[in-house]
Amino acid sequence: MKIQNYRQVAGAEAAPGVIMRVVAGPAEGAPTFVMRVFEIEPGCATTHHTHPWEHEVFVFEGRGTIVSGDTEKPLKEGDAVTVLPGEQHSFLNSGKGMLRVICVVPLVDGKMPGMFAND
């Protein structure tokens, strides 16, 4: 069992103005999936991409927009998003404060899959 606050976990830049912190996953011994926290600055977004695995996302702070192709839908605190394999998606901070979300993905061959498949 491992407990760590996301604020103490080293982050990596996933896109301009987007920091990803891996908070639970294979480094902690989890065999199936990996949980990350994304912190997105106002006006910034994750890349618009697709991949063959699902996302399960939970917005725990802020407001934003999920973009999928030509479609945009609003996001707010408490929203859960299921992104199915193959669905295009980008998370945009369209609010004034930080947008913070949990994003869980399955492991592929025991590792966190690359972020930018089929950009």
Add this chain to the structure above:
Amino acid sequence: MKIQNYRQVAGAEAAPGVIMRVVAGPAEGAPTFVMRVFEIEPGCATTHHTHPWEHEVFVFEGRGTIVSGDTEKPLKEGDAVTVLPGEQHSFLNSGKGMLRVICVVPLVDGKMPGMFAND
């Protein structure tokens, strides 16, 4: 893609004073894992149990205690917890307000596994 706020998802009593809401998973088409929100009233706790799959948990509101056998560790907002397969665990609300956590588990045979294996 499906977006739903956890407050609008029907809940089920997982233990006295503990409501579980399934916010992303097989009902939305996700093939690998399922995300639930647990709302735990002050003084209440999930059952102390083990099972052969992992939990990945994120505390997004409140304070609590994770109990594992004779061990207790504090939990606060922003903490991520990896519970490995076979580790005993119970989430206790030891604070004054509600304790709200995300808990992700893998699907077993395409379904959310029972909650109370090896109680």
